[in-house]
Amino acid sequence: MGKTGMRLRPALGRSMGGPRRAATRMSGTQTDARDQVLDEIPVAGEGTKTMKRTGTSALLVEESNKNSVLDDVLGALFQVGGKLIFPNDDAVVAVGHLNDLIGDFPLFIPLQQYFFRAGGVYKLSFAPVSQATFYVISDAAAVKHILKENTFSFDKGLLAEILEPILGQGLIPANIETWKARRPVVQPGFHLNWLNRMSITFNECANVLSDKLDKAHEEDEVVDLENLFNSVSLDIIGKAVFNYDFGSVTRESPVIKAAYACLKEAEHRSTFLLPYWNVPVLGSGETSVIPRQREFAMHLKVLNDKLDQMVKEARTLKSEADLEALEKRNYHEMEDPSLLRFLVDLRGGDCDDKQLRDDLMTLLVAGHETTGSLLTWCAFELAQNREEMLKIQKEIDSVVGDGEIEFDHIKQLNATRLALAESLRLYPQPPILLRRALEDTELPLSHGGEDKSTVGADGVMQEKTVKLGKGANVFISVWNLHRNPNLWDEPNKFDPSRWAGRKEPFSDLTSWKGYEPRENPGMYPNEVDADFAYIPFGGGQRKCVGDQFAMMEAVIILSKVLQKFDIQLAVPPEEVGMSTGATIHTRAGLKVRCTPRNK
Structure with a gap:
């Protein structure tokens, strides 16, 4: 029978007895008092040891109202579910509540509250059925087991079911057989010669953004940097993947509107665990009784029609070649150096138009979301860490001067790259990865020492292994993993220098090798490098195919902005909230002033 911990109630949210808006705020490091707001917190696996949530990015949350009778009844039902579903798994059972899923706060926050009490692997059940029961993984050894050592023992499960109507059989939601066929075709498109050419596109789009910031300064305007970063990311994806100029930084169009509507719906579905859009009685697409779904169907048709048009045009100009020849092309002189052109021309990479469209749609959604969010939170942190911003600017001045960021400059911009890496640790994009076990397996745990089990701070016994049954749904909490105090010193602190030297594992970690x-x-x-304690782009064979592209893009955009501007928050940092999507967003944009530097 699964082990049951004490009743775990996240210190935030709304009680079932009445509405209460949760305040999820961010704190910086410039005011020491902010580091003292939260009391010390228990950390599972550390016995009586406690850890204070201090430093940059510590989350401040309000205590919830007292639970209502209905909340208690639902909590008891959820506890029963945790005991009945996969009863012999040796997993700690955390007691869930319905408003943990529907409250006005990011989903990964209550999952973190449970982690502090229940440990690196726990079971969370919202009903006594397997579809509503999840194993939440925050342990590096268990994550490595799932992503690397047993890649094909897990599929995308719930995520694939949610996103299939939008992304079809693109690389993210694809079943294993489709993935095995398409990954070897898509991945070579991100070759070094092509990335070199794309650095020019990154600069061109970043220059448009810089002009926009110049104009805003001249008119003494506060800008929403999150919106602008998302726009420039969309423009880059359009040019790099489709050879299409969205021009979203400077204009609007039906295609741009459709693209954003589809991106928003993909995010909505990825975080809404009750797939009402698949309920037959409600209809689907343009016949749905739900206005949101009818509108989405209209936008999806606009975008799909545009992608179909691009695919057909690319096929009419097909110039078939083998991989070696494509990698040696002079992309600097090509009128169409896009990834679509590569996929169409690659000999042996044939697929039907629908599959190619699915591949392109997946690259659009994944490529836009991650980079825009990464840049947003990096700018948020740098605006509160003046010394780190100055370090980056000094490096840009030394390596680049006032010119374009060339391909060969990127490896030399070490401070910029490490600041972005640290932002991905604190604000992983996405914060949660979904998997489903295709067979029985046993998860190893990093923490445990010499004994058979470890004791959480609330007295819960945590086994050193957890058994997963076939069909088990898994949440890999990247947020928890990246802020795990058993793995990282001062886990909530923005500290790019942590990546410069070796990180030894704590003595009681039995299977984590450190960084x-x-x-x-x-x-x-x-x-x-981090032995799966840090997975900004996933890991194993199904790791993100565009990780190098995304980091290059982010380095160039951030460098182009800081080459010319200082960034100052236009609102207090504690007023910048978070919301859950496929990635982590602010609640209402990142409002800043970008002031030309005095060099």
């Missing part, structure tokens, strides 16, 4: 920077570092510290 070891490479002698010749890549574009960013990766999951192998």
Whole structure:
């Protein structure tokens, strides 16, 4: 029978007895008092040891109202579900509440509250059925087991079911057989020669953004940097993947409106665990009784029609070649250097138009969301850490001067790359990865020492292994993993320098090797360097195909902005909230002033 912890109630949210808006705020490091707001918190696996949530990005939350009778009844039902579903798994059972899912706060926050009490792997059940029962994973060894060592023992499960109507069989939601067929075709398109050419596109789009910031300064305007970063990311994806100029930084169009509507719906579905859009009695698409779904169907048709048009036009100009020849093309002289052109021309990479459209739609959604959010939160942190911003600007002045950020500059912009890497640790994009077990498996845990089990701060016994049954749904909480105090020193602190040297594992970690920077570092510290305690782009064979592209893009955009401007928050940092999407967004934009630098 699964072990049941004490009743775990997140310290935020709305009680079932009455509405209450939760305040999820962010704090910076400039005011020492902010570091003292929260009391010390228990950390599972550390016995009586406590950890204070201090430093940059510590989350401040309000205590919830007292539970209502209905809330208690639902909590008891959820506890029963945790005991009945996969009863012999040796997992700690955390007691869930319905308003944990529907409250006015990011989903990953209550999952973190449970983690502090229940440990690196726990079971959370919202009903006594397997579809509503989830294993929440925040342990590096367990994550490595799922993503790397047993890649094909898990599929995307719930995520694939949610996103299939939008992304079809693109790489993210694809079943294993489709993924095995398409990944070897898509991945070579991100080759070094092409990335070199794309650095020019990144600069061109970043220059449009810079002009926009110049104009805003001249008119003494506060700008929403989150919106602008999302727009420039969309423009880059359009040019790089489709050879299409969205021009969303400077204009609007039906295609742009449709693209954003589809992106928003993809986010909505990825965080809404009750798929009402699949209920037959409610209809679907343009016949749905739900206005939101009818509107989405209209936008999806506009975008799909545009993608179909691009695919057909690309096929009419097909110039078939093998992979080696495509990699040696002079992309600097090509009128169409897009990834679509590569996929169409690649000999042996044939697929039908629908599959190619699915591939393109997936790259659009994934490529837009991650980069825009990464840049937003990096700017948020740098605006509160003046010394880090100055370090980056000094490096840009030394390496680049006032010119364009060339491909060969990127590896030399070390401070910029590490600031972005640290932002991805604090604000992972996405904060949660979904998987489903295709067979029985046993998860190892990093924490445990010499004994058979560990004791959480609330007295819960945590086994050193947890059994997952076939069909088990898994939440890999990247947010928890990246802020796990059993793995990281001062886990809530924005500290890019942490990536410069080795991080030794704590003595009682039995299977985590620590972090070891490479002698010749890549574009960013990766999951192998950190032994899966850091997975900004996932890991294993199903790792994000565009990780190098995304980091290059982010380095160039951020460098182009800081080359010319200082960033100041236009609102107090504690007023910048978070909302859950496919990635982590602010609640109402990142309002800043961008002031030209005095060089």
